[in-house]
Every structure is written in C-alpha cells, then in structure tokens.
C-alpha cells in the first residue's frame with residue numbers, strides 16, 4: 352500500500368460567537384495516500400467544501416472555528432501552523448482548484464505572470480527561472496503555444512482554458528496534494544472530460560494526490576480510487592470506489608446511488624432522496640440521517656453511530672447497514 356501523505360483525524364469545525372456553538376464538521380477523519388484520487392461526495396451543505404477549507408485554514412466565515420483535530424501532512428500537523436507557515440503550505444505543498452477560476456485569477460495580471468509570481472513567492476529563484484518554469488507548466492496543462500499565451504490575460508481565455516490556468520497555478524510549486532472543489536461543475540461536458548483527463552494524467556505523471564469534491568457519482572466512478580461520503584458534517588462511509596459505489600453499506604450512500612440518472616436514459620426523471628438534508632442549528636439527534644432513513648429505529652434517533660470497519664479498507668457509520676451486520680472492530 353502506498354505511503355500516506357495526509358492523515359486527517361477528528362477534524363471539527365464549530366460556529367463561534369453568540370449563542371451555543373453549532374457543530375458544522377464533526378470529527379472528520381480520513382487518510383490520503385500518495386498518487387490517489389479521493390472523492391468527497393454528498394448533498395449540498397454536507398460539509399465537503401468546509402472540510403477542504405478547514406485543511407488549509409481558510410474557513411469561509413469569521414464566526415467559524417476549528418475546534419479540534421489534526422491533519423498530518425508528511426508528519427507535520429498543518430492545523431497547528433500559524434498564518435505565516437500556513438501561507439507557505441497554501442500554493443506550496445497544497446494546491447487548490449475551485450469551481451469558478453475567474454474569481455480566483457487576477458483579471459489585471461497575465462496568466463503566465465500569476466504562475467511565475469506563485470513560484471517566486473514559494474521558492475528563491477530568479478525571475479527568468481520562474482518564467483521558464485511557468486511556460487513549462489502551461490505546456491504541461493495543455494495550453495497551446497505557451498510562450499505566447501504566457502502574456503494573455505484571463506479574459507482572453509475560454510472557461511476551460513481558465514481552469515487549465517488555475518490548475519497550472521496550483522501545480523506551480525510541485526504540490527504533494529491538490530484539492531479540487533467541484534472543478535468541472537461550471538464547464539460543458541466536453542471540456543469537463545478534458546479537465547478530468549488532465550487531472551488523472553497529472554496524477555499519473557507526478558504522483559500528486561488529489562482530494563476531488565463533487566456531487567457527481569459518475570465522475571467518482573470515472574476518476575476516483577477511494578471515496579468518502581459526507582452527510583450533515585460527518586463522513587458516513589469511506590472505502591474503495593467499487594465497494595462504496597457498487598456495494599454501499601450506508602443507507603444514505605445507497606440513496607445517492609439510486610438517484611444517479613441511468614446511463615443512456617436521458618429522458619428518465621431524476622430521483623431524489625425523500626426529505627431535506629439537515630441544516631446547521633437543526634441537526635437531528637442520534638444518526639443525522641434518521642429522519643430520512645428507511646431503516647431507522649429507536650436506537651438510530653437516540654445514538655449517533657461511529658464510523659467503524661465493515662471490512663478491510665471499508666468503514667461505515669450505521670447501526671443497521673445494508674448487508675451483513677457489522678462486527679465491532681477498530682475504525
């Protein structure tokens with residue numbers, strides 16, 4: 352088994368300020384191995400982006416705080432770094448790619464310069480070296496004629512090319528990890544396929560590990576090695592893609608899979624899981640999925656299940672999982 356690059360344990364985020372703190376992320380835990388693509392899936396509001404943002408200490412609001420946990424990046428706990436040290440990790444060992452590149456690119460600086468600046472921020476190199484390296488990265492992410500395109504501005508690029516440019520910036524300092532938060536959601540299907548291919552090619556060529564956040568189980572099936580399913584700020588199932596998507600043990604995972612439109616049947620109505628996901632401040636007691644779960648009983652509404660091993664490499668947080676009963680084992 353390949354080396355663990357990032358080991359996240361008990362990562363929790365709460366609201367701070369007036370009133371009692373509300374839990375937004377609840378003891379999120381997973382390992383990321385070298386060269387793997389780990390999918391983070393779940394409905395809107397389940398905590399996918401919050402997990403990514405907590406890891407880089409960029410929580411989306413001033414009234415949010417990391418209340419506990421650790422995230423060991425090659426042995427160092429990045430949650431305990433001060434802002435200066437964390438600034439070196441962001442865009443250094445961890446590159447970030449977001450859904451909307453336009454809001455993360457500087458509109459008045461050329462694409463090439465933005466990459467070169469990132470290189471110079473993180474590494475003591477000359478301007479010439481940074482420029483040459485930036486041109487090389489533009490080439491690697493599939494920008495045609497990169498010498499000339501170095502001087503282009505974001506508005507001169509198409510949506511797909513802008514996303515490639517953002518991937519180039521994320522790659523500028525040879526990161527160990529890329530965090531990609533819905534990087535293809537805003538793109539049309541053809542460009543989406545090209546960007547997914549680019550990411551898997553980069554993984555193969557560089558051995559970079561990718562946390563890939565998506566709503567789309569089709570994308571997970573296509574590119575991910577393992578998958579973590581989130582619900583109400585918790586990971587409820589974690590394991591290899593085939594086990595989780597093909598043989599999910601958690602009723603919520605099964606519901607998500609059942610809601611995916613069948614391939615080749617575009618006219619079919621998309622099913623949804625009955626009921627609404629829980630909202631912060633209104634989390635149900637016990638298992639957060641119990642109001643929507645067809646298998647729920649009195650235990651479920653009283654006691655929250657822990658994430659435990661169902662079989663090697665596959666964990667589930669459920670009192671009554673699909674398939675054989677769980678034998679209590681270490682998570």
Ligand SMILES: Nc1ncnc2c1ncn2[C@@H]1O[C@H](COP(=O)(O)OP(=O)(O)OP(=O)(O)O)[C@@H](O)[C@H]1O
Pocket residue numbers: 366375393394395396397398399400401402411412415566630631
């Ligand atoms: N700035 C904020 N302040 C307080 N709560 C927030 C803030 N941003 C998000 N939340 C809450 O945190 C929870 C997790 O949100 P998050 O953005 O991680 O969801 P997500 O899984 O990424 O959803 P989506 O698929 O819509 O992007 C949600 O309940 C959301 O309401």
Ligand code: SF4
Pocket residue numbers: 601602603638639640641642644645646647648651656668669670671672
């Ligand atoms: S613990 Fe109970 S309510 Fe929660 S998913 Fe499992 S069966 Fe459903």
Ligand SMILES: [Mg+2]
Pocket residue numbers: 399400401532
């Ligand atoms: Mg999100």
